[in-house]
Amino acid sequence: MATPTYIALATATLASSASSFTFSSIxxxxxxxxxxxxxxxxxxxxxRLTLNNDNNSNYNMAIMTGFSGNASSVAxxxxxxxxxxxSDAGWHLNTYRIFDYSATDKHKSLLLTYNHAxxxxxxxHQSGRYASNSAVTSVTMFLNGGSFDPGSTFSLYGxxx
Amino acid sequence: xxxxxxETIELTSSASSIAFSSIPLDYDDLLVKISARGDRNNxxxxxxxxxxxxxxxxFAIFLAGYNGGPGSFSVTNNLVNINIPGSTAAANTxxxxxxxxSNYKLSxxxxxxxxxxxxxxxxxxxxVDLTAGxxxxxxxxxxxxxxxxxxxxxxxxxxxxxxxxxxxx
Numbered sequence: 499m500a501t502p503t504y505i506a507l508a509t510a511t512l513a514s515s516a517s518s519f520t521f522s523s524i525x526x527x528x529x530x531x532x533x534x535x536x537x538x539x540x541x542x543x544x545x546r547l548t549l550n551n552d553n554n555s556n557y558n559m560a561i562m563t564g565f566s567g568n569a570s571s572v573a574x575x576x577x578x579x580x581x582x583x584x585s586d587a588g589w590h591l592n593t594y595r596i597f598d599y600s601a602t603d604k605h606k607s608l609l610l611t612y613n614h615a616x617x618x619x620x621x622x623h624q625s626g627r628y629a630s631n632s633a634v635t636s637v638t639m640f641l642n643g644g645s646f647d648p649g650s651t652f653s654l655y656g657x658x659x
Numbered sequence: 660x661x662x663x664x665x666e667t668i669e670l671t672s673s674a675s676s677i678a679f680s681s682i683p684l685d686y687d688d689l690l691v692k693i694s695a696r697g698d699r700n701n702x703x704x705x706x707x708x709x710x711x712x713x714x715x716x717x718f719a720i721f722l723a724g725y726n727g728g729p730g731s732f733s734v735t736n737n738l739v740n741i742n743i744p745g746s747t748a749a750a751n752t753x754x755x756x757x758x759x760x761s762n763y764k765l766s767x768x769x770x771x772x773x774x775x776x777x778x779x780x781x782x783x784x785x786x787v788d789l790t791a792g793x794x795x796x797x798x799x800x801x802x803x804x805x806x807x808x809x810x811x812x813x814x815x816x817x818x819x820x821x822x823x824x825x826x827x828x
Contacts (some may be wrong), residue, residue, distance in 0.1 A: 611789070
């Protein structure tokens, strides 16, 4: 039998609303991480992601967005978190792929797909760089106002290399 | 193992649609991978993907990038589209797509995302399509159907369905 390569490390379904969600003490045995977030924010607001509870200016990203009849792209550098360009309420499906997260000799690359097709439809695709050599041991998603509704799910997977 | 192959369908003759039915409820999310080409007398062909054959409750947002253009954005109802090469596209070119369906068995609206690549290298024509989908239906997803808008999928087209479990072992 082939060796499994896509392993669930942790998962949670919110029983009550929460302004943020964190996976901590992440197993360092894998090559990449995949975070799948299916969530419903209570209000329109920004969507954020930090690694290792790091709020310094270490987050750099290029964002391609389809929203309100237009396709556009923008770069955001030296931010204190990974962010989205489009804010909205309603059900979302975000997938974050964090590469070489356990490495201690390189910055971390990230690919994000952000999908939201009901209230203010948008799709967003982002390449990011976390300017730190530290291994990623925690991942936090939070909102710029409002909270994740009950029923929102967050799943973290490890990808073997 | 948290990502499991449920079924693969490889066409041995042309067909206008490919469907998975009676999808097991053993997983949390679904992943569909498509490798396909069409026989329409055209460089490209559109493929529609439906859940439970429902043509009324799907909303999709497309962000497309293509050779020589700035890209485009559009909103459509009732379908998730991908593009595949038609019969006049370069020989041996197939399109590939990956469609992720979250929480398919929960009684809440379903969110989807899709990434696909289309290439017709005889004219340096290529396209990437990125899609956000929202199926405003609380039913369990028990079938997935991919249908060409005209013509057929050619023999050798392959569609695979994977189940993803988020249960930590």
